[in-house]
Amino acid sequence: MVNIRADGRSCEDYRHMELETDVVSNTSGSARIRLANTDILVGVKAELAIPASDRPDEGRIEFFVDCSANATPKFEGRGGEEFATEISNILSRAYDNQGSLNLKDLCVIPKQQCWVLYVDVMVLECGGNVFDVVSFAVKAALHNTRIPNITVHADDNGRTELELSDDPYDCKRVDVHKTPSIVTVSKIGHFHVVDASMEEEACCLARLMLGITEQSTVTAIKKEGSGSLDPESIYDMMETGKRVGQAVNATLYQKLQEEEKLGPNKRKAGFLG
Amino acid sequence: MLSSVNLPGGELRRRSEEDERLMRDYLAEGDLISAEVQQVFSDGSLSLHTRSLKYGKLSQGTLIQVSPSLVKRRKTHFHNLPCGASIILGNNGYIWISPTVNEDTDNTGGFVQNLEPVASSDRDIIARLRNCVLALAEHKMLLFDTSVLYTYEASSAYPVKDLLKPEVMADIVNLTEMRLEAEG
Numbered sequence: 001m002v003n004i005r006a007d008g009r010s011c012e013d014y015r016h017m018e019l020e021t022d023v024v025s026n027t028s029g030s031a032r033i034r035l036a037n038t039d040i041l042v043g044v045k046a047e048l049a050i051p052a053s054d055r056p057d058e059g060r061i062e063f064f065v066d067c068s069a070n071a072t073p074k075f076e077g078r079g080g081e082e083f084a085t086e087i088s089n090i091l092s093r094a095y096d097n098q099g100s101l102n103l104k105d106l107c108v109i110p111k112q113q114c115w116v117l118y119v120d121v122m123v124l125e126c127g128g129n130v131f132d133v134v135s136f137a138v139k140a141a142l143h144n145t146r147i148p149n150i151t152v153h154a155d156d157n158g159r160t161e162l163e164l165s166d167d168p169y170d171c172k173r174v175d176v177h178k179t180p181s182i183v184t185v186s187k188i189g190h191f192h193v194v195d196a197s198m199e200e201e202a203c204c205l206a207r208l209m210l211g212i213t214e215q216s217t218v219t220a221i222k223k224e225g226s227g228s229l230d231p232e233s234i235y236d237m238m239e240t241g242k243r244v245g246q247a248v249n250a251t252l253y254q255k256l257q258e259e260e261k262l263g264p265n266k267r268k269a270g271f272l273g
Numbered sequence: 274m275l276s277s278v279n280l281p282g283g284e285l286r287r288r289s290e291e292d293e294r295l296m297r298d299y300l301a302e303g304d305l306i307s308a309e310v311q312q313v314f315s316d317g318s319l320s321l322h323t324r325s326l327k328y329g330k331l332s333q334g335t336l337i338q339v340s341p342s343l344v345k346r347r348k349t350h351f352h353n354l355p356c357g358a359s360i361i362l363g364n365n366g367y368i369w370i371s372p373t374v375n376e377d378t379d380n381t382g383g384f385v386q387n388l389e390p391v392a393s394s395d396r397d398i399i400a401r402l403r404n405c406v407l408a409l410a411e412h413k414m415l416l417f418d419t420s421v422l423y424t425y426e427a428s429s430a431y432p433v434k435d436l437l438k439p440e441v442m443a444d445i446v447n448l449t450e451m452r453l454e455a456e457g
């Protein structure tokens with residue numbers, strides 16, 4: 001059996017992707033990705049809030065997903081809500097560990113104030129493989145996020161006062177080196193395929209969604225589909241996922257660095273353009 | 274409504290009641306077939322006919338859907354391309370690419386599907402043709418046997434999966450356009 005798919009790709013090839021960051025001006029960070037017919041827009045807003053009582057010296061990250069009714073016919077009306085909940089759940093699970101994000105860095109005053117990153121994901125068009133593309137866009141948007149630096153001092157009445165820096169360049173960044181990306185491995189016949197097209201998704205009976213970091217750490221696994229998977233298949237699919245995840249994370253990070261080097265004079269495609 | 278039947282084996286006869294009832298054994302809803310539209314009735318229903326043994330159920334191949342306006346209206350829709358594959362350019366925008374149909378030996382009447390695995394060399398050719406047709410459709414070029422063939426020849430410089438990249442698509446379509454224009 002040969003490793004050629006209907007469009008000539010091998011089982012571990014992704015299709016052509018276009019990525020742009022800093023597309024929405026009134027966010028702390030944003031990104032837009034297009035892969036085949038899937039179009040995702042992510043905006044990150046950093047806001048101050050009271051930390052959780054069991055994690056007083058850490059910030060938080062929260063995911064909200066909105067599936068636009070224009071994305072695909074089945075999202076008409078409120079049809080997209082279930083799908084949106086699935087996406088935000090797997091993102092929360094993939095990011096819910098000590099290694100992915102430095103949450104202690106988001107703490108301002110322990111037990112009193114911390115930064116919360118509200119990540120808003122908009123599915124503009126749904127053309128298959130949405131989970132993977134959403135995770136790439138989230139990673140890119142977090143990389144693009146600028147959090148203003150805060151100085152804490154006591155004011156005249158003895159109360160603590162937080163002063164946000166006015167300087168747009170005096171900010172701290174979010175380190176996305178260890179953030180996970182979701183890789184969906186679909187089982188079609190005896191083959192394990194990454195980045196399934198719409199036709200391939202229709203033929204696939206079982207899928208495994210893995211949250212993989214650049215260091216090949218698995219942060220989340222979810223199995224989907226009506227078919228069953230042999231434990232050996234699961235092991236093989238995880239190995240495939242780790243291999244592909246490590247490569248795609250490395251390439252994505254490299255492209256984000258390259259885009260940043262283009263500086264403020266880069267040619268912008270933009271969101272509404 | 275069944276008017277006459279091409280039976281497996283090639284015999285032709287007038288319909289009988291039994292033939293109508295047994296048709297579902299041969300062709301069920303959801304099967305992909307090639308046929309010609311004989312007539313369109315006023316209520317919108319169609320009558321399809323399979324005029325010869327080369328029409329019928331389609332088995333191994335790739336289906337692409339493009340806009341119907343991109344398919345050039347021609348007398349024949351079936352083409353055996355010299356690169357080693359057959360293509361059916363339907364006026365409805367459905368394009369079927371399959372391994373070369375051998376006219377004499379493979380026409381069993383269109384009810385039997387050949388589900389043998391396809392050789393990897395054939396699959397490579399079919400994948401390349403598929404990407405070429407999609408490149409032409411993306412650039413709104415008219416699809417006919419010559420344009421598809423020229424695009425296939427222009428694409429031989431690239432590996433098959435690179436044909437999915439927009440810049441490569443633009444390049445091969447450009448070469449095809451120039452070649453077609455030069456021929457007049």
